[in-house]
Amino acid sequence: SGRKPVVVSTWNFGKTANEAAWEILSQNGSALDAVEAGVRVPEGNPEVRTVGYGGRPDRDGFVTLDACIMDENDQCGSVAALQHIKHPVSVARKVKEETPHVMLVGQGALDFALDQGFEKEDLLTKASQEDWEEWQKNTEYQPEINIENHDTIGMIALDNNGNLSGACTTSGTAWKMHGRVGDSPLIGSGLFVDNEVGAAVATGLGEEIIRIGGTHLVVENMRRGDSPEQACKHAVERIVKKNDSVEDIQVGFIAINKEGQFGGYSIQEGFNYAVFDKAGNRLLDSSYWVN
Ligand code: SD4
Numbered sequence: 001s002g003r004k005p006v007v008v009s010t011w012n013f014g015k016t017a018n019e020a021a022w023e024i025l026s027q028n029g030s031a032l033d034a035v036e037a038g039v040r041v042p043e044g045n046p047e048v049r050t051v052g053y054g055g056r057p058d059r060d061g062f063v064t065l066d067a068c069i070m071d072e073n074d075q076c077g078s079v080a081a082l083q084h085i086k087h088p089v090s091v092a093r094k095v096k097e098e099t100p101h102v103m104l105v106g107q108g109a110l111d112f113a114l115d116q117g118f119e120k121e122d123l124l125t126k127a128s129q130e131d132w133e134e135w136q137k138n139t140e141y142q143p144e145i146n147i148e149n150h151d152t153i154g155m156i157a158l159d160n161n162g163n164l165s166g167a168c169t170t171s172g173t174a175w176k177m178h179g180r181v182g183d184s185p186l187i188g189s190g191l192f193v194d195n196e197v198g199a200a201v202a203t204g205l206g207e208e209i210i211r212i213g214g215t216h217l218v219v220e221n222m223r224r225g226d227s228p229e230q231a232c233k234h235a236v237e238r239i240v241k242k243n244d245s246v247e248d249i250q251v252g253f254i255a256i257n258k259e260g261q262f263g264g265y266s267i268q269e270g271f272n273y274a275v276f277d278k279a280g281n282r283l284l285d286s287s288y289w290v291n
Helices: 014-025 031-044 088-098 106-115 126-135 206-211 214-223 228-241
Strands: 006-010 065-070 076-082 103-105 153-158 164-170 191-194 198-204 251-257 262-266 272-277 280-285
Touching: 006 014, 006 031, 006 198, 006 251, 006 262, 014 031, 014 153, 014 272, 014 280, 031 065, 031 088, 031 153, 031 164, 065 088, 065 191, 076 088, 076 106, 088 103, 088 106, 088 164, 103 106, 153 191, 153 198, 153 251, 164 191, 164 198, 191 214, 198 206, 198 214, 198 228, 206 214, 206 228, 214 228, 214 251, 228 251, 228 262
Parallel strands: 076 103
Antiparallel strands: 006 153, 006 272, 065 076, 065 164, 153 164, 191 198, 198 251, 251 262, 272 280
């Protein structure tokens, strides 16, 4: 079975998330179940300040979450600006499986989640509340790059049956405008899967990723023959080309193909990703664009 199964995910916390995914993949489970279980780990961890419970709030003090999931049959589900639910990826999966739609936002997404039996919770931790109070002293909005070396969790996997799936979940940029939606819940921007070709996820400054339809571009690059790393590199170069300066912008992509090859590429140094396959679970530094 060669390089199957394999799971790849963004940033340091990807390593712990990969363990939950591997438990499923190594027992012949589906890539879809694996990526959902994997990203639920940082979602539920209040120490992770960029995803799910414990994520930093928007400028008005609301924790609003974005997430999506996509499977081998091009089926996808997504939620944006969702409040009070610890596991938005699982709500996204319910949107995929229990509705005729792809995406639900805001109050409608919350109503649906509650209908589906999800628990309404306060997601603003004491640490986040304090950070927000501190931020209000000068209210500057400058998205930081490589926040604490972990950011959005994106995860893509190839299972023993040769099927690909992916998931992506985030609290978005801290101190964003209320209602701001990033790339992470947008199919084709934060996540894209085509079971004939490969899968890709993105992290970093969502506005830049959306502008180029980031992960759809990465997958199309692979369709035309790029390796996963080349495909990510060409998408990064597209962003670089469209900006006078990328000094303050970080974007990272990771990708896998049908053969189980994987790769990543970012604008700046400092992006890393975790890979778990038969060779074990390890963190790799991404290649990056140099001026
Ligand atoms: C977003 N790509 O919402 C996500 C995560 C992020 O800095 O905040 N990156 O733009």
